[in-house]
Amino acid sequence: MQIDKVYEPQRFEPHWAEWWVSSGIFHAEPSKGGKVFSLVIPPPNVTGSLHMGHMLEHTEIDVTTRWHRMRGHNTLWLPGTDHAGIATQMVVERQLAKEGLTRHQLGREEFEKRVWQWKEEYGGNIVRQMIRTGTSCDWSRQRFTLDEGLSRAVREVFVRLYEKGLIYRGQYMINWCPRCLTALSDLEVVHEESQGNLWHIRYPVVGTDRYLVVATTRPETMLGDTAVAINAKDERYKDLHGRTVRLPLMDREIPIILDDMADPEFGTGVVKVTPAHDPNDFAAGQRHNLPRIEVIDKHAKMTENAGRFAGLDRFDARKQVVAALDELAVLDKVEPYQLNAGRCQRCKTIVEPLVSKQWFVSMKPLAQPAIEAVESGRIRFIPENWSKTYFEWMYNIRDWCISRQLWWGHRIPAWHCEECDEIIVARETPERCKCGSTNLVQDPDVLDTWFSSGLWPFSTLGWPEKTIDLATYYPTTLLITGFDILFFWVARMAMMGLECMGEVPFSDVYIHGLVRDADKQKMSKTKGNTIDPLVVTEQYGTDAVRFALLRGAAPGTDIVVSQDRVESARAFANKIWNAARFIFMNMEKAGIEDYDPGETDCCMGEPHEASLAVPLEDRWIFAKLNRAAENTSRAIEAYRYHEVADTLYHFFWGEFCDWYVELKKLRIQEFPDSKANIRNLLKAFEISLRLLHPVMPFLTEELWQRLVRKTDRRPASIALARFPEYDNSAVDFPAAHEMSLLQDIVTAARNLRTDLQITDPKQVLDGVLYSTTAALHVARSERNAIERLANVKLELREEHAPKTEGTAIRSTPEFDLVLSVPVAQADAQRKRLQKDIEQLEKVIANSQRQLGDETFINKAPAKVVDGIRAKLVEYESQLGKNRSALEGLVAQ
RNA sequence: GGGCCUGUAGCUCAGUUGGUUAGAGCGCCUGCUUGACACGCAGGAGGUCACAGAUUCGAGUUCUGUCAGGCCCACCA
Numbered sequence: 001m002q003i004d005k006v007y008e009p010q011r012f013e014p015h016w017a018e019w020w021v022s023s024g025i026f027h028a029e030p031s032k033g034g035k036v037f038s039l040v041i042p043p044p045n046v047t048g049s050l051h052m053g054h055m056l057e058h059t060e061i062d063v064t065t066r067w068h069r070m071r072g073h074n075t076l077w078l079p080g081t082d083h084a085g086i087a088t089q090m091v092v093e094r095q096l097a098k099e100g101l102t103r104h105q106l107g108r109e110e111f112e113k114r115v116w117q118w119k120e121e122y123g124g125n126i127v128r129q130m131i132r133t134g135t136s137c138d139w140s141r142q143r144f145t146l147d148e149g150l151s152r153a154v155r156e157v158f159v160r161l162y163e164k165g166l167i168y169r170g171q172y173m174i175n176w177c178p179r180c181l182t183a184l185s186d187l188e189v190v191h192e193e194s195q196g197n198l199w200h201i202r203y204p205v206v207g208t209d210r211y212l213v214v215a216t217t218r219p220e221t222m223l224g225d226t227a228v229a230i231n232a233k234d235e236r237y238k239d240l241h242g243r244t245v246r247l248p249l250m251d252r253e254i255p256i257i258l259d260d261m262a263d264p265e266f267g268t269g270v271v272k273v274t275p276a277h278d279p280n281d282f283a284a285g286q287r288h289n290l291p292r293i294e295v296i297d298k299h300a301k302m303t304e305n306a307g308r309f310a311g312l313d314r315f316d317a318r319k320q321v322v323a324a325l326d327e328l329a330v331l332d333k334v335e336p337y338q339l340n341a342g343r344c345q346r347c348k349t350i351v352e353p354l355v356s357k358q359w360f361v362s363m364k365p366l367a368q369p370a371i372e373a374v375e376s377g378r379i380r381f382i383p384e385n386w387s388k389t390y391f392e393w394m395y396n397i398r399d400w401c402i403s404r405q406l407w408w409g410h411r412i413p414a415w416h417c418e419e420c421d422e423i424i425v426a427r428e429t430p431e432r433c434k435c436g437s438t439n440l441v442q443d444p445d446v447l448d449t450w451f452s453s454g455l456w457p458f459s460t461l462g463w464p465e466k467t468i469d470l471a472t473y474y475p476t477t478l479l480i481t482g483f484d485i486l487f488f489w490v491a492r493m494a495m496m497g498l499e500c501m502g503e504v505p506f507s508d509v510y511i512h513g514l515v516r517d518a519d520k521q522k523m524s525k526t527k528g529n530t531i532d533p534l535v536v537t538e539q540y541g542t543d544a545v546r547f548a549l550l551r552g553a554a555p556g557t558d559i560v561v562s563q564d565r566v567e568s569a570r571a572f573a574n575k576i577w578n579a580a581r582f583i584f585m586n587m588e589k590a591g592i593e594d595y596d597p598g599e600t601d602c603c604m605g606e607p608h609e610a611s612l613a614v615p616l617e618d619r620w621i622f623a624k625l626n627r628a629a630e631n632t633s634r635a636i637e638a639y640r641y642h643e644v645a646d647t648l649y650h651f652f653w654g655e656f657c658d659w660y661v662e663l664k665k666l667r668i669q670e671f672p673d674s675k676a677n678i679r680n681l682l683k684a685f686e687i688s689l690r691l692l693h694p695v696m697p698f699l700t701e702e703l704w705q706r707l708v709r710k711t712d713r714r715p716a717s718i719a720l721a722r723f724p725e726y727d728n729s730a731v732d733f734p735a736a737h738e739m740s741l742l743q744d745i746v747t748a749a750r751n752l753r754t755d756l757q758i759t760d761p762k763q764v765l766d767g768v769l770y771s772t773t774a775a776l777h778v779a780r781s782e783r784n785a786i787e788r789l790a791n792v793k794l795e796l797r798e799e800h801a802p803k804t805e806g807t808a809i810r811s812t813p814e815f816d817l818v819l820s821v822p823v824a825q826a827d828a829q830r831k832r833l834q835k836d837i838e839q840l841e842k843v844i845a846n847s848q849r850q851l852g853d854e855t856f857i858n859k860a861p862a863k864v865v866d867g868i869r870a871k872l873v874e875y876e877s878q879l880g881k882n883r884s885a886l887e888g889l890v891a892q
Numbered sequence: 893g894g895g896c897c898u899g900u901a902g903c904u905c906a907g908u909u910g911g912u913u914a915g916a917g918c919g920c921c922u923g924c925u926u927g928a929c930a931c932g933c934a935g936g937a938g939g940u941c942a943c944a945g946a947u948u949c950g951a952g953u954u955c956u957g958u959c960a961g962g963c964c965c966a967c968c969a
Contacts, residue, residue: 569917575932
């Protein structure tokens with residue numbers, strides 16, 4: 001049995017990554033029965049490549065999924081990708097542009113072909129990256145939001161909602177991106193503050209010599225004004241009601257209306273009304289039946305209605321309108337103003353509110369059940385406070401504009417009759433209209449990409465067919481995702497799931513944090529501070545990257561990744577690797593080929609049952625394994641991934657390597673022929689590998705495959721082996737106690753050596769251990785181990801240390817350790833004692849103060865009071881010992 | 893304008909229901925090429941838990957306020 005001297009994950013990770021897929025070990029089988037754990041991946045965009053956010057998300061999902069699988073649950077992690085409407089269309093358009101082509105030149109059909117081509121060629125990129133990073137998905141069930149089955153689900157939902165009256169079509173004001181040339185939903189508009197102006201313009205009141213001053217941030221829209229509004233309660237303008245104003249530049253007479261939209265407190269209290277270009281004004285226009293004059297078109301250019309400004313870009317028009325107003329001397333004043341412009345999420349172009357005929361989903365009826373699902377706890381957010389954000393959005397929900405003027409996406413299943421204007425919404429292409437005409441044209445628009453994403457948890461499982469998958473794996477158990485798509489995706493899945501399936505799509509929603517760089521900056525391509533997970537994976541290994549991410553992944557906090565964190569995680573992986581090397585080396589020496597776990601592969605209690613015949617370190621490590629298994633499981637269940645990482649790190653490094661392996665070395669020297677000794681070591685290591693597997697899948701698979709004998713009983717992969725479970729019978733308190741005494745004695749001796757400035761670790765010191773407690777028995781039975789670990793030669797005495805005895809003393813409640821040294825290092829020792837004494841005096845004073853407090857004694861639970869009493873006795877005894885030692889030193 | 897989160901060691905963060913000398917990783921200091929590992933071993937220094945009050949026998953932990961950051965939502969021209 002040989003393994004490479006250096007931990008080089010690059011040498012084995014790709015192999016296991018491929019094998020995990022080709023062997024099909026992650027394939028879910030509905031007929032397996034038993035407890036189900038199912039989860040759908042938040043489908044990454046096909047255009048995407050894996051970034052740290054994905055890596056974190058996938059790692060958290062993978063840890064949880066592997067853990068469930070190892071516990072024997074019927075486990076499904078369903079993977080797939082999203083067609084990502086605008087994003088993908090943009091990518092392909094850019095590619096076309098390089099060839100000097102536009103999509104319009106190509107035509108719709110050709111263009112769609114090109115996008116599919118692109119998808120076949122490059123769309124698999126992110127999937128390959130996921131496979132390389134070891135995500136344990138069931139790749140046989142991989143889905144794409146635009147594939148046949150999902151498209152059918154989309155049509156089905158659309159038709160059903162339409163028939164229920166929850167989808168409607170109409171002329172409303174929507175967000176329009178003049179670059180993408182499509183409508184956008186409110187969520188796809190991001191608001192950014194920028195510095196602008198507030199222009200005050202005088203509108204002369206017809207038939208008087210007065211004028212009204214309106215304030216606007218967008219003077220170019222005044223060309224489309226069809227009224228000015230004042231508040232009925234505003235005394236200043238009361239008498240003007242019923243009159244009209246003359247619109248400058250356009251020379252149009254428009255009415256003065258009364259409306260609450262005008263706030264007497266704000267500006268001049270007069271608002272210009274442009275029903276065609278502002279959402280507020282649109283509503284006011286409807287209230288007052290005002291005409292809508294469109295002065296800006298879909299390209300954000302001024303229309304013919306803009307008179308002499310026609311053809312200008314909206315921003316040029318703004319400048320020219322202002323100049324013209326200035327010339328007319330109707331510009332009252334200009335003041336700087338902070339404005340909040342909406343921009344297209346994808347291309348950052350300032351969106352233009354336009355009136356347009358679009359398809360909408362009526363959201364209020366869908367929101368209600370989704371609200372109740374969270375209120376009743378059928379859906380649970382972790383961390384919990386995300387439910388507040390969810391509620392806030394749900395309560396104020398507005399209808400969803402779902403039609404997009406794009407070519408890449410789910411074509412809206414509606415056909416327009418060219419003869420009679422009838423609209424036919426149908427699952428399959430209709431042949432003829434009610435009127436008998438066969439002249440039917442399908443609606444050219446496609447659906448918002450999030451429409452199909454909203455169906456993901458059931459569409460991927462075969463809905464609307466009644467499949468076994470659907471029956472088995474819906475509702476899914478858990479969703480792990482980022483807060484940035486809480487509304488886009490999570491909320492809509494909740495609504496669609498409840499509407500179409502009558503049941504929540506998932507019961508737990510774990511919202512992970514944001515990945516940040518070493519300077520706590522959000523990672524973004526534009527900032528150039530991204531760390532490519534594939535690059536660090538190649539450099540340090542997937543396991544190290546996973547571990548580094550998990551260590552910082554406390555719920556509700558952001559996750560910082562940096563080179564040194566990954567390095568530290570790699571050091572841990574390396575530690576495991578080297579422990580394996582030690583173990584393999586000893587197997588070889590003992591002539592043991594491999595490890596045969598025997599009948600049971602998850603038994604933790606066996607070595608303990610053999611009781612005192614079993615070496616202390618074995619009894620202890622199985623007890624510790626037991627505890628680590630318990631803590632790991634509990635942390636995974638609670639999505640406390642940082643605790644998972646921490647538990648494993650401290651168990652394996654601090655307990656397994658630092659103490660267990662060190663003691664085993666001595667034991668092997670002592671009993672070179674004992675195979676039982678090695679077997680316990682192997683057993684403990686094998687269990688540790690299983691414990692580590694969900695977090696560090698590659699490394700553990702590599703070692704486990706080499707270590708564990710291939711038998712009929714043995715699963716093909718460690719991923720299918722049992723996760724170590726907490727075993728009550730393996731709780732070994734005596735072993736834990738004895739071991740901690742051993743550790744205390746060794747540590748005391750090491751501390752003393754440092755105090756005494758014994759720099760040569762090989763120098764053996766003589767010493768005496770005084771104890772009247774269990775420490776003496778441990779020292780007796782484990783004398784060799786203690787002496788070797790601390791490099792001392794001990795005499796054991798069952799008595800308290802005499803006051804006069806030596807100066808190099810370390811005292812604990814259990815024992816006093818005195819080392820004799822040729823040359824006394826009085827200074828260092830004195831400093832140490834003084835520091836200890838100070839510290840003890842402080843805690844003693846504190847304990848005494850508490851115990852002297854009548855109310856404390858009466859009110860605090862007896863357990864706490866007794867605890868402090870007991871501690872006080874210990875402190876005082878230690879203080880006494882330290883003081884006499886210090887006196888001894890001074891006397892010297 | 894509304895809502896949410898954060899402030900603990902030089903840095904990045906843990907700290908479950910208030911209870912017994914506040915922890916980790918990285919960095920720093922000292923000493924060690926110890927037959928698994930220098931990606932290592934053994935020791936060590938470093939904190940009035942942002943500030944001010946309140947509740948309590950007892951507060952890093954609960955409440956209020958202040959200050960400082962960050963995020964989300966919103967049609968005030």
